[in-house]
Amino acid sequence: MAVDSSPLAPIAVPITPPATLDLSLDSPAAEPRLKIVLVEFLPSGGMFQFTFLFGEALARQGHEVLLLTGPDPELRSNTPGFEVVELFPTWHPNVDPGGSALRRKARRLGRAALLVESWRRAIAFFRRVHPDLAQFGELRYPLDSAMLLLLARRSPETGLVDVAHNPLPYDVNGRATAVEKTGRLTRSLLAAAYRACDLILVLGEGPRTSLLTAFPRLGRVAVCGHGDYSAVLATEQAPPPSSAPANALFFGAWTKYKNLPLLLDSFELVRLQLPQARLTIAGPVMPDVDLESITRRAEQIGNVDLRPGYVPMDEVAALFAAHRTVVFTYTTVNISGSVHMAYTFGRPVVATDVGSMRDAVADHVTGRLAAADPAAVAAAMVEVLGDPAAADRMGAQAQQHARSSASWASVVDKAVPAYRAAVAAVRR
Missing domain, CATH: 3.40.50.2000 (Glycogen Phosphorylase B;)
Incomplete structure (x- = not known):
């Protein structure tokens, strides 16, 4: 959206707070509401x-x-x-x-x-x-x-x-x-x-x-x-991973620490073993990413669908349902909300074993962790994409984790x- 950068006139902040916030003092209690x-x-x-x-x-x-x-x-x-x-x-x-x-x-x-x-x-x-x-x-x-x-x-x-x-x-x-x-x-x-x-x-x-x-x-x-995201996304009818073809999804902002070049190099190796596999890269493009370079590399590899731009929330469920696994080839990470979104839809995650990713992904349980190199990531992707039963098993455990430990x-x-x-x- 365009932003008007003209000088800003001060506004009056209401003295009366919104009705939801009752600022009266609580009566003494062991656990007063905050x-x-x-x-x-x-x-x-x-x-x-x-x-x-x-x-x-x-x-x-x-x-x-x-x-x-x-x-x-x-x-x-x-x-x-x-x-x-x-x-x-x-x-x-x-x-x-x-x-x-x-x-x-x-x-x-x-x-x-x-x-x-x-x-x-x-x-x-x-x-x-x-x-x-x-x-x-x-x-x-x-x-x-x-x-x-x-x-x-x-x-x-x-x-x-x-x-x-x-x-x-x-x-x-x-x-x-x-x-x-x-x-x-x-x-x-x-x-x-x-x-x-x-x-x-x-x-x-x-x-x-x-x-x-x-x-x-x-x-x-x-x-x-x-x-998790079940409160705001329709996940009750999320199909199992095996219902989707051998498609992998990257979901989130395209930025340098998420290392899309590594993802593309890995997917090129995946296609040598699974020629029918497809990769979708969906999310807003940040200024530190060269979109033209990503586009050229995707065209060289083939079967890569680029979807630059914010994905509206009412389109998220269908996007995840069309993919068997969600892939994150980060250089470093603290905690990724996109991992929890994948779990919400019962999708196993393939991720690089960097930063705090082990806090979110249990290897061979909710997904696969791999070294941050193309061969290792490709092997993990092939394991999940090529074995629908394993994808279903890890996806079910990922969704259960989202509903309990990550609620x-x-x-x-x-x-x-x-x-x-x-x-x-x-x-x-």
């Missing part, structure tokens, strides 16, 4: 979906939850106690009108101005509304870290929580070889912002280790995990005790 405001500036995509599903699960357990986001959010709530509020003048992250380099630069500047205004509105909101907790997602930019520090000073009575999806944010905009943002300003502000938080949530033991290795003097850190109820069960400890510390 008042939680979630903030996700961008109103669609994986981070928004994560935050929305987290909020729904919290509300189902009796807590009062608001989600502050941008215009026309991808998901809307019908869950009592959970309200989505369109407060920010932000944009949909996976809608990029393209244009010249100068036009793209102007759009980035315009979006930076919108993000500044969004933080201004968030800080004004929390100065008027005093929930128990304010929870933010990934601190992508130095601006986010600086503004969180300002919020910590302005609203000391509210506990601050950050969900560190990637303890060091990934750089998906530049063409540098480094995956993580490593600039001195980024790192110093991020360290200060993490220290200002009353609680940091991470999605697995691997990310927890990464966080504490990079920032060793942090306070309260808790593992909450990642939930949103289990995420909330882990998060709430940490929330209560953070609130108690703030009130001391």
Whole structure:
């Protein structure tokens, strides 16, 4: 969507909070319900979906939850106690009108101005509304870290929580070889912002280790995990993997750390053993990926269907149903929401054994882990694509994992005790 980068007029943030958030004091009780405001500036995509599903699960357990986001959010709530509020003048992250380099630069500047205004509105909101907790997602930019520090000073009575999806944010905009943002300003502000938080949530033991290795003097850190997508996607009638032909799917943003060249090299070897196999690569293209190069390589290999662009949620079920396995040839990873989406649809995963992928994929149980080289990935893909019974067995276990260990109820069960400890510390 096009973004107007003209100067922004200040808006008045309502003094009266939305009706969902009852700010009256709870009567003394062993386990009072919490008042939680979630903030996700961008109103669609994986981070928004994560935050929305987290909020729904919290509300189902009796807590009062608001989600502050941008215009026309991808998901809307019908869950009592959970309200989505369109407060920010932000944009949909996976809608990029393209244009010249100068036009793209102007759009980035315009979006930076919108993000500044969004933080201004968030800080004004929390100065008027005093929930128990304010929870933010990934601190992508130095601006986010600086503004969180300002919020910590302005609203000391509210506990601050950050969900560190990637303890060091990934750089998906530049063409540098480094995956993580490593600039001195980024790192110093991020360290200060993490220290200002009353609680940091991470999605697995691997990310927890990464966080504490990079920032060793942090306070309260808790593992909450990642939930499945059954609450917002029609999965009840998901066919078994064997019902699909020998098709493999890559699903998610096309960015350098997801290593699409390795995926294509691997699939070229797969076709030597399974000539009928097909590969679909679906998702939005990030600026750090050379789409023309990917397109040329796909044409050389054959049987590769490229689907650049955001996949609307009402098309996701059919896309997964048409594929027997989902493949992730990442260079590094903390926790991938796309893995949990594959599990939601009962699809086994083939993934490179890097980063924290072992936190999500049980080898020979919910999928296959392989070394990050074409021959190893190809062998794992052939094993799943060429054996429908094995694909069904691993897919069923993947779906069971999503419904039990990776349910949103289990995420909330882990998060709430940490929330209560953070609130108690703030009130001391």
